[in-house]
Amino acid sequence: MPTPTDILKQYWGYDAFRPLQEEIVQSVLDGKDTLALMPTGGGKSICFQVPALVKEGICIVVSPLIALMQDQVNNLVKRGINAVTVNATMSYREIDIVLDNCIYGNIKFLYLSPERLGTELVRERIKKMKVNLVAVDEAHCISQWGNDFRPSYLKIADVRELIPKTPILALTASATAETVDDIQKKLLFNQKNAISKSFARENLAYIVRYEDSKLAKLMEICHNVKGCGIVYVRNRRATKDIADYLRRQNVNAAFYHAGLEIAARNLQQNDWLQNRVRVIVCTNAFGMGIDKPDVRFVVHLDVPDSPEAYFQEAGRAGRDGEKAYAVLLYGSNDGEDAEKRYEKAFPPIEEIKRVYKALSSYYFIAEGSAMGQAFEFDIQHFCSYYKFEALLVFNSLKLLEKEGYLELTEALYKPSRVFITINHADLYNYQVQNPKMDAFIRTLLRLYGGMFEQYVNINERAIAQGAKLREEQVIYNLELLKKQEVLDYVKATDKPQIIFTMPYATEKQLRMSEDMYWKLKASYEKRMKALLYYANTKTRCRNSMLLEYFGETDATECGVCDYCIAKKAKPKSELTELTHNVLRVIEEHNPLPDQIIKHLNGADGDMLKEVLRALLDDGHIFVTPEGRLSLLVS
DSSP, X not given: OOOHHHHIIIIIOOSSOOTTHHHHHHXXXXXXXXXXXXXXXXXXXXXXXXXXXXXXXXXXEEOSOHHHHHHHHHHHHHTTOOEEEEOTTSOHHHHHHHHHHHXXXXXXXXXXXXXXXXXXXXXXXXXXXXXXXXXXXXXGGGOTTSTTOOGGGGGGGGGGGTSTTXXXXXXXXXXXXXXXXXXXXXXXXXXXXEEXXXXXXXXXXXXXXXXXXXXXXXXXXXXXXXXXXXXXXXXXXXXXXXXXXXXXXXXXXXXXXXXXXXXXXXXXXXXXXXXXXXXXXXXXXXXXXXXXXXXXXXXXXXOOSSHHHHHHHHTTSOTTSSOEEEEEEEOTTHHHHHHHHHHHTSOOHHHHHHHHHHHHXXXXXXXXXXXTOEEEOOHHHHHHHHTOOHHXXXXXXXXXXXXXXXXXXXXXXXXXXXXXXXXXXXXXXXHHHOHHHHHHHHHHHHHOOOTTTSOEEOOHHHHHHHHTOOHHHHHHHHXXXXXXXXXXXXXXXXXXXXXXXXXXXXXXXXXXXXXXXXXXXXXXXXXXXXXXXXXXXXXSOHXXXXXXXXXXXXXXXXXXXXXXXXXXXXXXXXXXXXXHHHHHHXXXXXXXXXXXXXXXXXXXXXXXXXXXXXXXXXXXXXXXXXXXXXXXXX
């Protein structure tokens, strides 16, 4: 049996694991349920991919993001590792064939959304698979304390009754102490086993700049910091406007958002990855699965919704360990704007029901039907047709998703696919009886293999060239062969989709839990206020504040954030004056330590702690048995 290091070397070309990876891999190989907490860019995927390759059998990977699943599958296949995915863009027959290959073939990784994992079809097939590990990515989605909560994650633990001896590895890049406990509880860990490293990034300087002239400051950053960068904004139109502005200022920039055509998105992303573009201006749709090591700066022009979101997005800078900057540009109206977004994120329940009801007429769905069905969703057309605001619709759908009624997928390009549904002999007879289609079928068979065993991606334009036909004729032929039940043809798509995960309910049947609604709203508010506290606080180390939020209460000052740099620059006279004032207050009042700040109105709290610590260390003051501060009488 190969060792983990053998596998790492064979497939990834590395001689050694990164810090923490080896400990997590060994925990999994020992059969322990494990929660791995690793910062963005820490190499989480290797922590389940390596042990799964060491062990006999198949690894089931649960992830909420279709694009990220497909990206990981493509990367594994490029390395010569058999991996497949099951997601909402696939037909029942496609899923059926993929699952059969997982049982009888040599597939090593099966990627599933949590919604697909809960279906009866998947559950029945899992019983027949030799599953060596269940890896749960983005595991914080299981916690109702988090703003990314997905009810389908609560059902993941149900798979344990099907494969009781198989360990679970949960992975996340951001989780509070409360969420860490919740993940292990909800996944029914045999015993608590969280493996983590400090989220501290010594090479990454967190900076907050108070600016209303944000574009001028952005230009200053682009000119002063060498290398490539990411600029995050909240709305799609701003991505193009700001990229255009940067180009006018001779900064090579592109823009990216989920509303772009897939070809445009891929072009913009690849140009940036290959350093043909220096700065990418984007919404938070950009970044998942991107592992570019040499990003020198990440700038947020708008306030993110939570410390988790900010930490993850900012963490895309400096993955190569070299100096990098995470800059939040904070304007005088940003706090008020965040409060308004908070209110809009939770439309009134009656409005949510109105959006849900509109879906039935939009897609001609009858009561009690549509469960498991996927529909392409054009939010702009839907809003225009029903006179809805786009933000109202989006937020309503996300809340319906959290209630388990539907799933809203991100835009994902899925190429056209073909599967031959009859056997070789029957296909030969069809060709003999239909000579006009014979040459077309022979071209199809010559260009693509494996269509008798599974769905194969095709390109209609390539077929047209090979068959010397117009592309429209190729599509007509494929649709005709589908109608005649010779093959199944699934046309390409690149649109977001709505998948109904429950039978469609009438307005009276629709149950929006008020308890869940208010719990989610309170959770959102708590996180929003934590981020605003981070942005508004000028008297604490940025790094320490973020680490404290994630449970690291003993973090030391980083020395490189805007607060720490300013502190280093403070004139010694300030410290000297404060020291004299502290000694005077102690001599006059013998205060308790937490009372001294009241006597020194306006004093910098961190400087005060520094002065007290120095006076205690030097023996100028001491703490009495009653806990009061007193001068040492010489």
